[in-house]
Amino acid sequence: DAKTTQPNSMESNEEEPVHLPCNHSTISGTDYIHWYRQLPSQGPEYVIHGLTSNVNNRMASLAIAEDRKSSTLILHRATLRDAAVYYCIPYIIQGAQKLVFGQGTRLTINP
Amino acid sequence: DAGITQSPRHKVTETGTPVTLRCHQTENHRYMYWYRQDPGHGLRLIHYSYGVKDTDKGEVSDGYSVSRSKTEDFLLTLESATSSQTSVYFCATARENTEAFFGQGTRLTVV
Numbered sequence: 732d733a734k735t736t737q738p739n740s741m742e743s744n745e746e747e748p749v750h751l752p753c754n755h756s757t758i759s760g761t762d763y764i765h766w767y768r769q770l771p772s773q774g775p776e777y778v779i780h781g782l783t784s785n786v787n788n789r790m791a792s793l794a795i796a797e798d799r800k801s802s803t804l805i806l807h808r809a810t811l812r813d814a815a816v817y818y819c820i821p822y823i824i825q826g827a828q829k830l831v832f833g834q835g836t837r838l839t840i841n842p
Numbered sequence: 843d844a845g846i847t848q849s850p851r852h853k854v855t856e857t858g859t860p861v862t863l864r865c866h867q868t869e870n871h872r873y874m875y876w877y878r879q880d881p882g883h884g885l886r887l888i889h890y891s892y893g894v895k896d897t898d899k900g901e902v903s904d905g906y907s908v909s910r911s912k913t914e915d916f917l918l919t920l921e922s923a924t925s926s927q928t929s930v931y932f933c934a935t936a937r938e939n940t941e942a943f944f945g946q947g948t949r950l951t952v953v
Contacts, residue, residue, distance in 0.1 A: 763939065765941065765942075767942075769885075774934075774945060774946055774947050775932070775934075775942075775944050776944065777942065777943070780941060816884070818884065818885075827873075828892060828936065828938070828939070829890060829898075829900075830873075830875055830887070830934070830936070831887050831900070831901065832877070832884045832885040832886070832887070833884060834883075834884050
């Protein structure tokens with residue numbers, strides 16, 4: 732299984748952009764990169780995913796390095812509701828489609 | 843979300859008793875997962891399923907068994923509950939290479 736490295740915690744201010752990094756140097760060529768977040772006292776929720784190209788959706792943007800060994804989740808304008816633990820996960824789609832969480836980054840948003 | 847129901851939502855049981863947690867989905871998703879989350883920690887994969895009667899072990903499968911006799915139900919069984927299995931258990935489902943959806947969690951206390 733590919734391993735990920737994320738900062739344990741990050742802090743930002745409301746209405747400012749946030750860049751959450753993730754290293755996944757052992758990712759295989761067919762693994763997608765998924766990002767999930769977990770708000771306090773809730774189950775995880777999907778944020779975004781991609782394979783090689785940068786991706787955008789209503790929640791965030793995902794920038795994937797050309798060598799695919801790292802990616803960055805971008806929250807363009809953080810709100811207090813974005814305070815959560817963010818998980819970067821190489822999604823093994825071959826065969827059993829295993830989904831394994833790492834430790835994630837705890838994001839604090841200051842008002 | 844995605845029609846996932848975990849039952850029960852809360853349970854207190856005694857050490858040594860068998861316990862079964864149920865995850866029910868209405869979306870016909872092929873993949874299903876069971877995780878546990880302990881205070882201050884990330885999610886750890888217990889078992890997962892990639893089809894009816896197709897299951898495999900995750901990171902922390904000792905003391906747990908699963909069954910999936912039909913697409914919509916994925917059962918997690920603690921054959922003989924121990925205090926170390928006190929945790930919050932999350933179920934998740936997914937289609938082929940798309941995002942996973944998580945249930946609201948089951949809080950299990952073993953006394």
